[in-house]
Each structure stands twice: as structure tokens, then as C-alpha cells.
Amino acid sequence: MNDVTPIRTKVENALLSRFPQIKASLPGDASIRDLRDDAFTTFQQSGLPHRRIEAWHYTDLRSLLRDAPELAVVPPSHVIQRAAEHGSALDQVQATRLVMVNGFYNANISSFGLPAGVTVKDMHSALGQSEPLVSSHLGAATTTPDPLIALNTAFMNGGVIVSVAPHTKLELPLELRFITETLDAIAMTPRVLVIVGEGAEVTLLESHQGPDGVSYQTNAVVEIFGASHSHIEHLRLSAGGNYAVDLSTLAVNLQQEAVFHSLHCITTPGLARHQVFASLQGEGIAFDVDGVALLSGTQHVDTTLAIDHAAPGCTSRELFKTVLDAQSTGVFQGRIMVKQIAQQTDGKMMSQAVLLSDDARMNNKPELEIFADDVVCGHGATCGALDDDLLFYLMARGLPRLEAEALMLAAFVGEAFEKIRHDGMRDVFTEIAATWLKSRSTMTKQA
Amino acid sequence: MLEIRNLHVSIEDKKILNGLTLTVHDGEVAAIMGPNGSGKSTLSYVIAGKPDYEVLDGEILLDGQNVLELEAHERAAAGLFLAFQYPLEIPGVATMSFLKAAMNSQRKIRGEDEMATADFMKAVRGAADSLGIPQDMLRRGLNVGFSGGEKKRMEILQMALLAPNFCILDETDSGLDIDALKVVSEGVNALRDPKRAFLVITHYQRLLNYIVPDTVHVMAHGQVVKSGGKELALELEATGYADYKTLAA
Numbered sequence A: 001m002n003d004v005t006p007i008r009t010k011v012e013n014a015l016l017s018r019f020p021q022i023k024a025s026l027p028g029d030a031s032i033r034d035l036r037d038d039a040f041t042t043f044q045q046s047g048l049p050h051r052r053i054e055a056w057h058y059t060d061l062r063s064l065l066r067d068a069p070e071l072a073v074v075p076p077s078h079v080i081q082r083a084a085e086h087g088s089a090l091d092q093v094q095a096t097r098l099v100m101v102n103g104f105y106n107a108n109i110s111s112f113g114l115p116a117g118v119t120v121k122d123m124h125s126a127l128g129q130s131e132p133l134v135s136s137h138l139g140a141a142t143t144t145p146d147p148l149i150a151l152n153t154a155f156m157n158g159g160v161i162v163s164v165a166p167h168t169k170l171e172l173p174l175e176l177r178f179i180t181e182t183l184d185a186i187a188m189t190p191r192v193l194v195i196v197g198e199g200a201e202v203t204l205l206e207s208h209q210g211p212d213g214v215s216y217q218t219n220a221v222v223e224i225f226g227a228s229h230s231h232i233e234h235l236r237l238s239a240g241g242n243y244a245v246d247l248s249t250l251a252v253n254l255q256q257e258a259v260f261h262s263l264h265c266i267t268t269p270g271l272a273r274h275q276v277f278a279s280l281q282g283e284g285i286a287f288d289v290d291g292v293a294l295l296s297g298t299q300h301v302d303t304t305l306a307i308d309h310a311a312p313g314c315t316s317r318e319l320f321k322t323v324l325d326a327q328s329t330g331v332f333q334g335r336i337m338v339k340q341i342a343q344q345t346d347g348k349m350m351s352q353a354v355l356l357s358d359d360a361r362m363n364n365k366p367e368l369e370i371f372a373d374d375v376v377c378g379h380g381a382t383c384g385a386l387d388d389d390l391l392f393y394l395m396a397r398g399l400p401r402l403e404a405e406a407l408m409l410a411a412f413v414g415e416a417f418e419k420i421r422h423d424g425m426r427d428v429f430t431e432i433a434a435t436w437l438k439s440r441s442t443m444t445k446q447a
Numbered sequence B: 001m002l003e004i005r006n007l008h009v010s011i012e013d014k015k016i017l018n019g020l021t022l023t024v025h026d027g028e029v030a031a032i033m034g035p036n037g038s039g040k041s042t043l044s045y046v047i048a049g050k051p052d053y054e055v056l057d058g059e060i061l062l063d064g065q066n067v068l069e070l071e072a073h074e075r076a077a078a079g080l081f082l083a084f085q086y087p088l089e090i091p092g093v094a095t096m097s098f099l100k101a102a103m104n105s106q107r108k109i110r111g112e113d114e115m116a117t118a119d120f121m122k123a124v125r126g127a128a129d130s131l132g133i134p135q136d137m138l139r140r141g142l143n144v145g146f147s148g149g150e151k152k153r154m155e156i157l158q159m160a161l162l163a164p165n166f167c168i169l170d171e172t173d174s175g176l177d178i179d180a181l182k183v184v185s186e187g188v189n190a191l192r193d194p195k196r197a198f199l200v201i202t203h204y205q206r207l208l209n210y211i212v213p214d215t216v217h218v219m220a221h222g223q224v225v226k227s228g229g230k231e232l233a234l235e236l237e238a239t240g241y242a243d244y245k246t247l248a249a
Helices: A010-025 A030-046 A077-084 A123-128 A132-137 A147-155 A388-395 A401-417 A423-446 B040-048 B072-077 B095-109 B117-130 B135-139 B148-162 B178-190 B206-210 B231-239 B242-247
Strands: A096-101 A104-106 A118-122 A158-164 A174-179 A190-196 A201-209 A217-226 A231-239 A245-254 A259-266 A271-280 A286-295 A300-309 A315-324 A329-338 A346-355 A361-370 A376-384 B002-011 B014-024 B029-033 B054-062 B080-083 B090-094 B166-170 B197-202 B215-220 B223-228
Touching (some): A010 A147, A030 A147, A077 A096, A096 A158, A104 A123, A118 A123, A123 A158, A132 A158, A147 A245, A174 A217, A201 A217, A217 A231, A231 A271, A231 A423, A245 A259, A259 A271, A271 A286, A286 A300, A286 A329, A286 A423, A300 A315, A300 A346, A315 A329, A315 A361, A329 A346, A329 A376, A346 A361, A346 A401, A361 A376, A388 A401, A388 B072, A388 B090, A401 B090, A401 B095, B002 B040, B014 B029, B014 B040, B014 B054, B014 B197, B014 B223, B029 B231, B040 B054, B040 B072, B040 B166, B040 B197, B072 B080, B072 B095, B080 B148, B090 B095, B095 B117, B095 B135, B095 B148, B117 B135, B117 B148, B148 B178, B178 B206, B197 B206, B215 B231, B223 B231
Parallel strands (some): A158 A190, A174 A201, A190 A217, A201 A231, A217 A245, A259 A286, A271 A300, A300 A329, A329 A361, A346 A376, B029 B197, B029 B215, B080 B166
Antiparallel strands (some): A096 A104, A118 A158, B002 B014, B002 B054, B215 B223
């Protein structure tokens, strides 16, 4: 049908010529090689997603991606050592940490010893060793065709597999800490599988950090499988470098009566897209996904959700808060799909944005696709400036304008943080927001 | 002492205040009365520093300092306080955190040390008790879900804690039943002090039975058109504003 040959961009050409050159060096047995080839063929046909594709209308990756840096390699020990020296906002929370350096899992700088019921495997070696969890789970969390997942699958060469045995109740959170330690631009394609057994309870933290001034790129795919009656809280912090490209897919597959909450908070990377594809496969699932984005400079940050209600009696709640300063751009796309079988679905989605500058821009696109007749579904989107009357009220009590704004913005994003179940992490995110608000006042004063 | 001299103010090219002149001395309670649209609320906002208004001429001096050169928060730190006619609801901002932020910000602007938490808590509890404000209200979002009376009491609580030297009460009686009016008035009366002055803006004489003024000023068409003692309020209650609506026209 499509006999128009699109003109390839520099990045597309680089990716297209790279795969045949390096595919022999990527880990994987015959079945993985097939998987990679299929994924690459998909990418070959579609190229990078662009604005004529509806899901990418506001984030035209074809024009936003300027370079295709070399694929990261397993880092040598001095790089690991430097990476281990970095602190993180999450350090104040006691956790079992699994550390990835430039996408590759490193047991030496990860927590010593794992809690009972938890097994961890290095994805890099698992891919090459016909690991049963790979063949049973990799790519199985979502059926949504997606160019980022395809690119990750073609090039995947890092990450980790975490499995939590049924009925394990983890006392401490498990943290997946991604540290980028590089002076040159590199591309990373880690793949993570988290398999949570029946009735198990897990708090999963995911943090991303890296150097400023380096245009490194991450295209991570995290697949989470929650068996029936599992309780999972997934808290993600994207705080990479100011030139970083942070592309991220969270694919969630849940079974009966599972309880799932995810919040992702994004502060620093220059260009980011966080996609959440959720498949609610069993009855009575409670699914919540929230997000907070604090944007300044020329940041472009996109959150795209697709929640698939494929079973009756599930609830889903989505609350997204975006604060946009300077010339930043925000995108929220949320789609709740309710299949015909999914009667008694209860879904509510809300995206709220505050624009602090005339040059900031927000694109909100909530959608509902409902094929069942007995459902309660709603969505809303707001976009506006802070209320001048409220600001005056606070100023009339002695607060300077920026402090008054900070108080209101902290309350604005606080509504999403309130939903975090892990007390320590709620404090961590609240502090991250407070620090961002404070830096904003210093920057404005200097300007 | 607050001195307003020949104040001309407009909003969106509409002239509201036309050469208003008024002096309120330390320790004095001055009442401003006047018909709807005479510019009473505009006067309170202009003194407090609301940015929407354009001051065309004149000056406002607080203890000799021209407050028109200050931003709203600096005026507050200099000792001005406006009790709002309609206090705003700020969801997610706990009343207690707001009070602490406001008090410490004013102290910082004045070059004073922050208040110790224990002293702050003690001060808030004391003031809340005397106004009949339950502790759980202080933990809730500022004014969120409060009744009209509770919001006005919260304004007086803020006034008591911030200890300003010039207080403006903008139609504090609006939306209050008799009992709430008494509580609020008692709160205000307890703050009367030889060093503190009040400007009480109201439509009705009723409030002035509880907060008894030293002087009464009648506003019409953006000016003070008549001044007198507290008996002037009673006179207005009997005659209405009809005479004043034409006086300045």
C-alpha cells in the first residue's frame, strides 16, 4: 500500500547500517536473534516515529533525535568505580539496590545479598544462555506494537531479570538504579523483566542519573508481570543529564485482583518520553499510574499511556501533574481502552498543567475507547497559569512572589505524591520538588 | 500612622478613586462606610498592594514610608494587614505550614531570626483557642471547606499572629451570623492597642456596634465626602446613602 519511500534521516541511516554490522556481537541464542531480526525489520519499515503518526504527533522523534551515538559496551572497572561514587536522592531510603552502569548490571556495586524469595539475573548473560524466563516473558507484557520497544528489542544488551517468588512480602524496596557514567555520547538499550509471583508484595524503585552536557541516549524497556493478588508499587525518578535523551517504556501485565501503583517523576533530561502500556488481564485489578514533571529550559517531556481494560471489574486511576517554566514543552497522551468483556470498569484520568511562562507549551490529549456498556469512565485535562488572586493573598501575608508560587506548586504536585504508599519515597519526591522550586527562585533572581 | 494623600486610582481605564485623602492615627479605629461601588474595596486592595490597580497620583504613607513603592509582601512585612472580604481557599497548603511560612518570611524581610517551632506552635494554639478555632482546622488545607464564619476567624487568627501595626478589615461582617460576628469582633477588640490602627470597611452600622470606631468616614465616588465620630454611622443607618450618591457627582 505504502509505495512512498521516505527520506531517511541521518539517525535512521546510522541505525539501519549499524544493526547488520553489530548484530553478531549482541548476546542471544537463535530465538533471540530471530526476535532481534523481526524487531529490526519492523523498524526498517517504519523508521523513527514522527508527527504524522498520531501517537507521536507532539513528539516528532525523527526531527528531535539529532545523533545516533555508539552503543554502550560493558563498562571497564574504572568506570564502574566512578559510577559507584555517585550519590542519589534515593540514598536516604533503605533498599536492596541493583545497579546498572551504562545499562549493564553490575553485582559488585549492587547490594550484597538478596532478600529471600528474590532472584536476580543479569540480562546480558541471560540472553545468551537460553534463560527460560526470557523465552516465557520477554516481549510478553504488551501486545501494543511500538517503535521504541522494537528498537530496544533489536539492540537490547543490558538490564536485569528480577523474579519474586509467590507470597514473598518484601520489607525493603528493590531499587533498579541506572547510572550513566561517560564523557562521550553513548546509546543504551537495557531491558528489564520483573516477574512478581502470586500474592507477593514489592516496592520497586527505578532511578536514572547521568552527567550534564553529554548527549547520551537511553531507550529502556521495563516489563512488569504481576500475578494474581500481587501488590506492586513502582516509583520511577528520571533525573538524567540536561542533554540526555530518556526514552522509556513501562509495560505492565496484571492478573486477577492485582494491586498496582506507579508514579514517575521527571526533572532534568532534555528530551524524554515515558510510555506506559498496561494490560489488565484479570478481574478486580486496581491500577493507578501517576506522574509529575517539573520542566524548565528547553526541555521536551512526553508521557504517553495506554491502559487496556481486558477483564471485568477493574479500576484505573491516572493523575498527571506538569509544571512548565521557560521554553519547555510538555505532552500528555492518555488512552483508556475498555474491551467489551470489561464490564463494571471504573476508570478516571486527569492531567493538569501549570504554565509559568508565556513561552512554555503543554499538549494534553486524554482519550477513552469504550466497547462495554456498564462502565464508569471519565477524563479531564486542565492547563493554565497560577491564580493571581491566590498569589496576591499569599503575598499580602508576607510571602515574596516566588515563595508564594513555590507554596502553590508544591501543593499542586503534592496531590500526586500523596498517593505514594511508601512513606520514605513520598518524602524523597517531595524534597526533589522542593529543591526544583528553590533552584527556580535562585535562577529567576539571577536572570 | 497611615496617611493617604490625594489618591487617584483606576483599573482597566476605569477611574475608581478620585483624590482620596484620609489620615488614621496610631491607636485609632477608623470606619469607612459607603454605598456599593464607592471604591471601598479598591481602597483596601490599593493599600495592600494588589497589582491590578494603576495609581495615577497621590501617595500612601505608613509611618512616613511611601508604601506604593513596595510590593505586597514588603508592605505586609512593614506592618500592613488586609483581612479579606472573601478569604481564598488554597487546597494542599496546610494552614499551619502557611502560617509558619508567612511569619518567617516577614521576619526574614525585617532582618529578624526565624521563630522557633515550639514558640510558633504555642503562639498559634493560644490565638486559635481564643478565637474558638479547633486544632484540626489548622491541619487542613488553608480555608478549604471552611464556612464563611470560620474563614473570617482564620483571618483574625492570622492578624493576631502577624501582629501588624495597621489592619484593614474589608467587610469582615459580610456572610457572618450574629454569633460569628461577636466572636470575630471580640478577636479584633482584643488586638486594639495604642500602637495599632484599624481601618474598618463596612456597609452597615451593625459591625460598629461590636467594633466601636473612633472616627467614621463616608466614601462616595472615590472620595471621602464626610467625616465624623461614631454617631455618623448611626445617622447613616437612619438616612441611608442617598444624599451621598449625589454629593460628589
